[in-house]
Every structure is written in C-alpha cells, then in structure tokens.
Amino acid sequence: MKLHKFFSFVLIAGALALFAASCGSDDDDDTVATTAAPTTEAPAPPLRIAIVSPSASNDLAFSQSISDGVNALGDERNIDVAITDGTFVVEEAAAQIRAYADEGYDLVIAHGSQYGGSLEEIAPDYPDTTFAWGTAADTFGLDNVYAYTAAADQGGYVLGTMAGALTNSEVIGVVGPIEVGDAKLYVDGFKAGAEAQNSNANVSVVYIGSFSDVALATETAQAHVGQGADVMTGSAQMVVGAVGVAQNEGVLWFGTQADQRSLAPEIVVASQVYKWEVILQQIVDDMDSGASGGKAFVVTLENGGLEIAYNDAYDLPANVRQLAEDTIAGIIDGSISTS
Amino acid sequence: MNLLAIVDFSVVEIFAARSGWSGFFTLSTLVVTIAATIRLATPFVIASVGESVGQRSGVLNLGVDGVMLLGAFGAYYTTLETGSPWLGLAVGTGVGAVMGLVYAFITVTLHAQQGISGIGIYLFGLGMSDLLFRQLVGTPKPIGGFEGLFEFSVPETRFDVAYPDLYNHSILVYMAFLLVPAVTLLVNRTTFGMNVRAVGETPEAADSLGVSVTRTRYSTIIIANSLAGVAGAALALEKGIFIQNITNGMGFIAVALVYFGAWRPIGVMAGSLLFGLVNALVLQWKTLGIISGATAQLAEMAPAAVTIIALVVVTNRIGQPSALTQPFRRGAH
Incomplete structure (x- = not known):
C-alpha cells in the first residue's frame, strides 16, 4: 500500500515538474538571446531584460511582438533576455515578475494590461529594479515603473x-x-x-x-x-x-x-x-541617463x-x-x- | 454609470437591434446558426461521451482537458508533417489511449485520489503540449484538415432550398454524433457494458461475481481518454491550427456535461448541443448587431449560466454512479 502511494506521488510530482519545466522561467537555450555589439574594449556586462507575457512568445500576435522587440534591441547593445510566456494566470505572472526582480534583472517587462494590479504591489518592494508594463499609460506614480502602449x-x-x-x-x-x-x-x-x-x-x-x-x-x-x-x-x-x-x-x-x-x-x-523596440530603446536610454521609470511611452506611425x-x-x-x-x-x- | 444611464443605454440598444432581429429570423441565418451549433458541440460530444463511459465504471478524470491538448497536438503535428489528417486522427487517438493507460495505472493500480490525479494529468498535458509545440513547430502554421463530407456545388438558384451549411460537415462531426448510439449500445446492451455499470455501482458485488474491476476500469479509462484524444484531434483538425492551450478549458466543461447528461450518452449529447446552441445564438446576435456593448458582455456568460442552471436541475433528480471516485481494494469492505 505504501509503495502504491509512493508511486502515485512520484508520478504526479513528475507530471507537475514537467509542467513547471515547460511553463516556468527559461534561462537557457531557447529563450536567451545574448547579442554583443562589436567593440574593441572589454565588453560591458549585458543589460538583463526579463519578459512575462500571457500567451506564447511565438503567437504571431501580442506576445511575439514584445519578444521580437526586445530581441531587436540586441542589434544595438549587449543584452541578456529571459522570457516566461503563457502566464495567462495572473497570480503565476505576479510570482514570476517577483522572481525576476529577486534574480536581479535590470528591466522586468510585464507585458499584459492584466498585470497592472500585481505590478503596482510588487514594484515598491524592488526600488532598484526597473519595471515596464503595457499596454497601459499609468505608472501608478512610481518612479521605477514605465508604461507603454500602442496607438x-x-x-x-x-x-x-x-x-x-x-x-x-x-x-x-x-x-x-x-x-x-x-x-x-x-x-x-x-x-x-x-x-x-x-x-x-x-x-x-x-x-x-x-x-x-x-x-x-x-x-x-x-x-x-x-x-x-x-x-x-x-x-x-x-x-x-x-x-x-x-x-x-x-x-x-x-x-x-x-x-x-x-x-x-x-x-x-x-x-x-x-515595433516595441522603438520605445524600448527610449526606456533603455532613459535608464542609461539614471532614471528608472515614471514615464509613459506610445508607439505610433510617426515614431x-x-x-x-x-x-x-x-x-x-x-x-x-x-x-x-x-x-x-x-x-x-x-x-x-x-x- | 447610474441605473438611469443603463436603462437609457439598453433602450437605445433595443431600438438599434430591431433591424437585426428581422435579419435573424431568416432561413439562411437560422441554418447558419444550427450549423455553428453542431460544429461548436462536436468536441464536447466526443470528450463527454467518452468521459461518461469512464464515470459509469466509477472513475472520474479531471484531466480530460490535458489529454485533449495532447491529442490535439499529436494530430496537428502528424498532419503538418505527413499531410494526412487520418494519420493525425490516429495519432491523436493513440496519444489519448497512452494517457488513459497512465491514468488507469495511477488511479486503479496505485489507488491514487482521482481528483488530484486528474489535475496532475491536466497540468502535464497543458505543459507538455506547449513544450512539444515550441520545440517541434515554433510559430503557428496552418494545416489542412478533413474536407466537408458532402461538399458539392449547389446551383445558385437552389441554394435557398439545399443549404449545404447544414450538412456539409467533416467526417469527424458525423463520427462524433454516431458515437452516441454506439456508446449507448455498448453500455446498455453488451456484457461489457453490464460489467461497467456493475463496477460503477457496487464494485465489491461485481468482484464477488467474478468481474475483474481492475480490467474493466482499465478498459473504460482507456476508452474515455482515447475519445478525449479524438476530441482534441477534432478541434485541431477542424480549425486547422494549434496554439498553446487551444482547448481553452473545454475538457472541464466536458466533465460538467457528463453530470448534465446524467451519465447517459444521449443526455450528454443534449447538453453539448445546448451549450453549442447558446454560444451560436449569442454569436449570431452579436454579428447582426442585435446585442452589443454591456448587453453583449452579459450574454457572453449565458452558455456557462445555462449549463450551471441545467446542471443543478438535472443532478438533483438523477443519482450518480454510487462508486464514482471510489478506488477499489479487494477485501477493504
């Protein structure tokens, strides 16, 4: 009987572990893009950017747009990207946003207007981390949160x-x-x-x-x-x-x-x-100048x-x-x- | 928005909707609505009829949605690679059968708690189907599914009589509805079906009469999960695409429809059609502008609300299999 219970536990735990492996943070091969800009000096440490998005990053729609945008930043500077996608459950997304902040990512992007409430709670706990979220225009009056949206x-x-x-x-x-x-x-x-x-x-x-x-x-x-x-x-x-x-x-x-x-x-x-890279570049430039949030950006035909x-x-x-x-x-x- | 504003808003909507109602009560729109009902109901019919077989033997599977996802991916990927939807359907069915074997081992042999095990299967299916999709496919690519079974050109002048939308469904739709009498006969008119019912009501008595509870439950679980795989395959092949979590919780609704249908295939089919009909009606009313704004948002809840109300009414009248969710251990009673 005890053996049966043990096997049950192992099987269910295995299933859960596989799920977690497929949906959780991907810090390795398939989701990390590190691109170095050509330079003759010692390379600067990469800018670490994390994305949390509700659907698959290859959905040919909302999540893919931010994934493509962040990776396009790699043409200009040395970046290290991690993405957790498919977090259609807001509580899971909130946990992952917090986890990325704990891991010391420079910029954590919460790509989904449904994540706003969670971000408003999380951001004040990590004053040294910069957050961006969209599509939205509200920074909650926090100086470490950027908002972005599309016209x-x-x-x-x-x-x-x-x-x-x-x-x-x-x-x-x-x-x-x-x-x-x-x-x-x-x-x-x-x-x-x-x-x-x-x-x-x-x-x-x-x-x-x-x-x-x-x-x-x-x-x-x-x-x-x-x-x-x-x-x-x-x-x-x-x-x-x-x-x-x-x-x-x-x-x-x-x-x-x-x-x-x-x-x-x-x-x-x-x-x-x-082309989110347009405003992401503005956010990164703003971070370079010492700021860490408090502004809202909009992608338009004009910019x-x-x-x-x-x-x-x-x-x-x-x-x-x-x-x-x-x-x-x-x-x-x-x-x-x-x- | 105060109450007066809501009333004003609704009155405006009602006047705006008048022309839409005349558009709705045309034969062509009604035919389109019925056709949509049938298509929307198809995955539910397959999955819930299968699940009813499992539950009649006393095994609840909350992992239907996960098995549907795996079946959908198996069918999609096979069709994408080979171009054969038949092969895709076979793989989707096979994936379901394998998951059934796993679930039977967990719940029947290991006597694990069925609710928790089912959730584990669901999570596994959700994660694994997405993982495989990313690794093997990447970006969504359309596939060709089954053609309409009775597709032929109808003379323009006869279109109002023929209405091919009504019957020109793929073979999967016909197979789904043929399952209903087939499973009814299987459960009610065969020795195997008698054993299933006995095991679902009083497994101890069945066991004492020489019926193998383990073998019977293994069989029903494999049948149920195979059909869940078929339901997922039907979804992917009918829509010609796969994306993460394509079932969007259909498997859980399928489990609810088993209760709605009082564990009878005909009742399960009726529930699936009702769910599909309410969805199709809301969709048509939105398309025709009959409902919009706040009214439309309220109407989006109608399919779930109707199902819950019907569920409460039905399950209060008809009892479930007595041994449902109860693991069987010889000599434990």
Missing part, C-alpha cells in the same frame, strides 16, 4: 481604409477579443477607417469575450462570412482559426500586432506591426513604432497601396483623425 487605432484606421476600398460586398467582419486596451483601439480605428473610405460599408464588430478561444473566434469568422463579409480582421492570438476560415472562404484578411502573412499568404493583405507590413504575395491594386500611404501621411501630419 493601434492609427494602423487600424489605415487598414480600415484599405478594407473599405477592397470590399465588393460592402460587408466587413471584425473578430475582437475583449473590448479593452489596444484591441479596442485597433477595432475602433479600423471601423472608422472603413466607414470613412466607404460610406456604404457595414462593419460588423463582434467581441467574443476571450483572448484565447480559437473555436469561438473561428465560428465568429464563419458567422461573418455567412452574413456576406468578403474582408475580415481581428486582434489577439485567438484569430489564427479565423484566418483559416478566411483562407478557406477566399475572404481577405488584415492582421495586427505582428505580421500574419505566414498564416495565409494568399489572403492576408497587410498587417499592422508593433516608427507602428508599421504597415504589406504582403508582397498578395496582388494589392496600386491605387489601394497609394491610399494606404496617403492615409499614413495624413495621420502623421495630423490632417486625418482616426476617431
């Missing part, structure tokens, strides 16, 4: 004008996650752009109430197609299934957060891409933190491409409002 409505507006120009049925479907943060900004901007370009366009917006429900996102896309949509878009990592519906049905797709052309090269027209990535495999009409470029210029010079 996702800008890219959304650009893509919306393209959608308005490309639709034949004049029905456009949007698969949204939860009506908050940069997802809402993107959707609002996209709708405004589509309606500004095509006054007859019916832009149907459905928030499914989840960032991760692939099945529901897929059915939402199917429902849009059922209502005649010939152009769709969506935000967050659960849209991968919706892109599949678009591909099967021959419906055009616009992506956001990361370049989604690899999901369906035939129908992805363009994507709004977050190059937002880019429109066109899919070369899609035969985009020249006039629509020009329309997009004109819209980008108009947003940057202030002659076009995204609301």
Whole structure:
C-alpha cells in the first residue's frame, strides 16, 4: 500500500515538474538571446531584460511582438533576455515578475494590461529594479515603473481604409477579443477607417469575450462570412482559426500586432506591426541617463513604432497601396483623425 | 454609470437591434446558426461521451482537458508533417489511449485520489503540449484538415432550398454524433457494458461475481481518454491550427456535461448541443448587431449560466454512479 502511494506521488510530482519545466522561467537555450555589439574594449556586462507575457512568445500576435522587440534591441547593445510566456494566470505572472526582480534583472517587462494590479504591489518592494508594463499609460506614480502602449487605432484606421476600398460586398467582419486596451483601439480605428473610405460599408464588430478561444473566434469568422463579409480582421492570438476560415472562404484578411502573412499568404493583405523596440530603446536610454521609470511611452506611425507590413504575395491594386500611404501621411501630419 | 444611464443605454440598444432581429429570423441565418451549433458541440460530444463511459465504471478524470491538448497536438503535428489528417486522427487517438493507460495505472493500480490525479494529468498535458509545440513547430502554421463530407456545388438558384451549411460537415462531426448510439449500445446492451455499470455501482458485488474491476476500469479509462484524444484531434483538425492551450478549458466543461447528461450518452449529447446552441445564438446576435456593448458582455456568460442552471436541475433528480471516485481494494469492505 505504501509503495502504491509512493508511486502515485512520484508520478504526479513528475507530471507537475514537467509542467513547471515547460511553463516556468527559461534561462537557457531557447529563450536567451545574448547579442554583443562589436567593440574593441572589454565588453560591458549585458543589460538583463526579463519578459512575462500571457500567451506564447511565438503567437504571431501580442506576445511575439514584445519578444521580437526586445530581441531587436540586441542589434544595438549587449543584452541578456529571459522570457516566461503563457502566464495567462495572473497570480503565476505576479510570482514570476517577483522572481525576476529577486534574480536581479535590470528591466522586468510585464507585458499584459492584466498585470497592472500585481505590478503596482510588487514594484515598491524592488526600488532598484526597473519595471515596464503595457499596454497601459499609468505608472501608478512610481518612479521605477514605465508604461507603454500602442496607438493601434492609427494602423487600424489605415487598414480600415484599405478594407473599405477592397470590399465588393460592402460587408466587413471584425473578430475582437475583449473590448479593452489596444484591441479596442485597433477595432475602433479600423471601423472608422472603413466607414470613412466607404460610406456604404457595414462593419460588423463582434467581441467574443476571450483572448484565447480559437473555436469561438473561428465560428465568429464563419458567422461573418455567412452574413456576406468578403474582408475580415481581428486582434489577439485567438484569430489564427479565423484566418483559416478566411483562407478557406477566399475572404481577405488584415492582421495586427505582428505580421500574419505566414498564416495565409494568399489572403492576408497587410498587417499592422508593433515595433516595441522603438520605445524600448527610449526606456533603455532613459535608464542609461539614471532614471528608472515614471514615464509613459506610445508607439505610433510617426515614431516608427507602428508599421504597415504589406504582403508582397498578395496582388494589392496600386491605387489601394497609394491610399494606404496617403492615409499614413495624413495621420502623421495630423490632417486625418482616426476617431 | 447610474441605473438611469443603463436603462437609457439598453433602450437605445433595443431600438438599434430591431433591424437585426428581422435579419435573424431568416432561413439562411437560422441554418447558419444550427450549423455553428453542431460544429461548436462536436468536441464536447466526443470528450463527454467518452468521459461518461469512464464515470459509469466509477472513475472520474479531471484531466480530460490535458489529454485533449495532447491529442490535439499529436494530430496537428502528424498532419503538418505527413499531410494526412487520418494519420493525425490516429495519432491523436493513440496519444489519448497512452494517457488513459497512465491514468488507469495511477488511479486503479496505485489507488491514487482521482481528483488530484486528474489535475496532475491536466497540468502535464497543458505543459507538455506547449513544450512539444515550441520545440517541434515554433510559430503557428496552418494545416489542412478533413474536407466537408458532402461538399458539392449547389446551383445558385437552389441554394435557398439545399443549404449545404447544414450538412456539409467533416467526417469527424458525423463520427462524433454516431458515437452516441454506439456508446449507448455498448453500455446498455453488451456484457461489457453490464460489467461497467456493475463496477460503477457496487464494485465489491461485481468482484464477488467474478468481474475483474481492475480490467474493466482499465478498459473504460482507456476508452474515455482515447475519445478525449479524438476530441482534441477534432478541434485541431477542424480549425486547422494549434496554439498553446487551444482547448481553452473545454475538457472541464466536458466533465460538467457528463453530470448534465446524467451519465447517459444521449443526455450528454443534449447538453453539448445546448451549450453549442447558446454560444451560436449569442454569436449570431452579436454579428447582426442585435446585442452589443454591456448587453453583449452579459450574454457572453449565458452558455456557462445555462449549463450551471441545467446542471443543478438535472443532478438533483438523477443519482450518480454510487462508486464514482471510489478506488477499489479487494477485501477493504
């Protein structure tokens, strides 16, 4: 009997250990990128950056955008990156944020607006650690917390004008996650752009109430197609299934957060891409000057933190491409409002 | 927002929704809604019918979601590498069977507490499927699943009569619903099924009559987990993609649906369809603009709320297998 209990314990503990190994802190091979800038002097110690993000760092969406952004910093300076992703449970994320601070990371990035409450509690306990969190604009009045967000409505507006120009049925479907943060900004901007370009366009917006429900996102896309949509878009990592519906049905797709052309090269027209490295560079420069927080940063089309990535495999009409470029210029010079 | 503002908001929404209702009550929209109901219900039907077999023999498995994730990854990766969804389905099923063997060893041979063991299996499946995905695939890549079984072109003029959306599902959907009579017959009309029921009610009596409780429970657990693997495979193959935690807790809902269905495959299927229907209705109403804003957010809770209410009503009337969650030790009673 005791032997049985022992084996039970070992098996369950083994399962838990494997889970922890796969979801926990990855300080080794697959998630650490150390890049040294060329120099003739003795190399400076690397800047140690840790990321905690809710979904997989290869999700072609939210988490991948910050992972790519931090790794891009490695082109300019010596960095040491650790990432813990898939922390959709906020308590787990909070524990990991604290663990990274304990381990002495210079910059701990909490990449998810849902982590704000936890960060507000944790940051005061580590005055020598710099934290950044987003997408948000609130630093909680703490001088070791930076906030960052994306003016996702800008890219959304650009893509919306393209959608308005490309639709034949004049029905456009949007698969949204939860009506908050940069997802809402993107959707609002996209709708405004589509309606500004095509006054007859019916832009149907459905928030499914989840960032991760692939099945529901897929059915939402199917429902849009059922209502005649010939152009769709969506935000967050659960849209991968919706892109599949678009591909099967021959419906055009616009992506956001990361370049989604690899999901369906035939129908992805363009994507709004977050280039977080633009504001991360500003944060690191600020840290170099002796500061450690208290500011909020925004990626925009103007500062190059937002880019429109066109899919070369899609035969985009020249006039629509020009329309997009004109819209980008108009947003940057202030002659076009995204609301 | 005060109460008056909420009322004002709702009134505006109701007026805005009027045109949407007329769009909803069209044959084509109703057909699309029914088709969505069937598709949304499919993974639940497979997983919960399987789990009902395990529970009828007295074994609860809270690890269904983890096994679904492993089955989904196995099917996805195999299909990605070979291009054959049939092979993917076979691997997904096999992965489920192996997990069933592990779970049976833990709970039947080692007599471990079923609830905790199930959570361990879930965590293992969640972590391992993600780990394998990162190591073997990396970034999500779409795969081709099964084609619609009855896909053919319908003349434009006959579309309003034919409605291919209603029946043009993949073979997995048909297999899922065929499981219901098959498992009903297995449990109610075969010697094996009689043994399963006996072991789930009074394992001591079954044992005294020469029925091997261990063998019976091993069999049901392997069947249940194989079907959980199939459910995961169906999800990945139907959506043509795999991402971390793609099931989004479906396995836990499947376990609840077994209680909802009073441990009968037909009841489990009814529960799955109800869950799918409420989801599909909310989705259509949002798409048509019938509900939006705060009303839509409230409606998102409807599938879970309806399931919980039905669960309370059903489980108060019908008893569960007497030996559910009870490990069997010969001579212990």
